[in-house]
Amino acid sequence: MSNKLPVAVLGATGRMGSEAVQAVEAAPDMELVAALGRKDPLQTLVSAGAQYVVDLTVPDSTEANVRFAVEHGMHAVVGTTGWDAGRLERLDALLAGHPETGVLIAPNFALGSVLASAFAAKAARYFESVEIVELHHPNKVDAPSGTAVRTAELMAAVRAEAGIPASPDATTKELPGARGADVDGIRVHSVRLRGLVAHQEVLLGGEGEQLTIRHDSYDRASFMPGVLLGLREVAAHPGLTVGLDGYLNLNA
Ligand SMILES: NC(=O)C1=CN([C@@H]2O[C@H](COP(=O)(O)OP(=O)(O)OC[C@H]3O[C@@H](n4cnc5c(N)ncnc54)[C@H](O)[C@@H]3O)[C@@H](O)[C@H]2O)C=CC1
Numbered sequence: 515m516s517n518k519l520p521v522a523v524l525g526a527t528g529r530m531g532s533e534a535v536q537a538v539e540a541a542p543d544m545e546l547v548a549a550l551g552r553k554d555p556l557q558t559l560v561s562a563g564a565q566y567v568v569d570l571t572v573p574d575s576t577e578a579n580v581r582f583a584v585e586h587g588m589h590a591v592v593g594t595t596g597w598d599a600g601r602l603e604r605l606d607a608l609l610a611g612h613p614e615t616g617v618l619i620a621p622n623f624a625l626g627s628v629l630a631s632a633f634a635a636k637a638a639r640y641f642e643s644v645e646i647v648e649l650h651h652p653n654k655v656d657a658p659s660g661t662a663v664r665t666a667e668l669m670a671a672v673r674a675e676a677g678i679p680a681s682p683d684a685t686t687k688e689l690p691g692a693r694g695a696d697v698d699g700i701r702v703h704s705v706r707l708r709g710l711v712a713h714q715e716v717l718l719g720g721e722g723e724q725l726t727i728r729h730d731s732y733d734r735a736s737f738m739p740g741v742l743l744g745l746r747e748v749a750a751h752p753g754l755t756v757g758l759d760g761y762l763n764l765n766a
């Protein structure tokens with residue numbers, strides 16, 4: 515019997531899924547047992563003997579996919595966006611009945627992006643003004659990006675705990691959308707531009723100074739070390755983990 519992790523990839527023909535298929539196939543400690551597209555039945559995961567599922571599909575599909583995996587005792591590593599508070603709550607409740615199963619919801623698998631968000635959270639309490647600009651390829655269906663939402667949430671939590679007031683903003687007359695989306699009180703601006711992959715700038719402004727924390731993914735290969743790390747760690751972290759930082763000791 516093989517000691518390799520039996521992995522299935524959902525969304526296998528997509529931009530990220532096809533990259534993940536190659537990464538799993540190349541990993542010496544993993545075996546790709548299934549690669550499913552939109553029309554393939556989830557039951558294939560069971561017949562293929564998958565114990566680990568990577569979900570890189572679309573926001574409308576991901577919750578049902580992950581629920582199926584958990585209900586069948588499979589660990590799940592999820593990169594798909596769309597996991598709002600309600601979905602996370604429902605998943606947490608489901609996992610309570612499957613105490614040995616782990617799920618990682620990772621808004622971004624790129625290690626540099628995870629670090630950039632952590633740095634932004636660290637810096638958030640020291641600046642009067644904070645805004646986020648995320649920039650992506652024009653085929654992306656969701657805005658703002660999951661990474662930007664997560665970064666804003668982390669920064670907003672730190673600012674709330676430190677008692678920092680809202681960023682100053684005198685705007686009273688606005689073309690709808692001109693000031694971006696409001697995520698927990700932080701403005702997030704989304705750019706969609708041919709030629710881009712995935713990029714983010716966190717802007718922090720204080721009296722007479724600015725700190726910019728920028729991360730760029732130029733290639734989807736940048737996400738693959740994080741996908742493989744997630745697969746190697748997920749079984750050791752039963753329950754729900756949000757953010758790859760949950761598997762990294764960033765305070766060391
Ligand atoms: N966490 C991370 O680091 C990253 C996350 N993403 C996210 O991953 C998701 C996928 O992104 P892309 O690959 O660019 O999109 P894509 O549109 O290229 O691929 C999605 C694929 O999933 C398929 N699909 C839809 N429903 C399915 C189902 N029920 N079962 C199996 N396959 C299904 C589609 O047919 C498509 O081939 C998005 O939510 C995106 O935001 C993208 C890049 C990095």
Ligand SMILES: O=C(O)C1=N[C@H](C(=O)O)C[C@H](O)C1
Nearest residue numbers: 595621622654659660661712
């Ligand atoms: O759709 C993408 O491409 C990406 N999606 C994720 C997100 O919404 O944050 C991760 C990365 O930004 C690429």
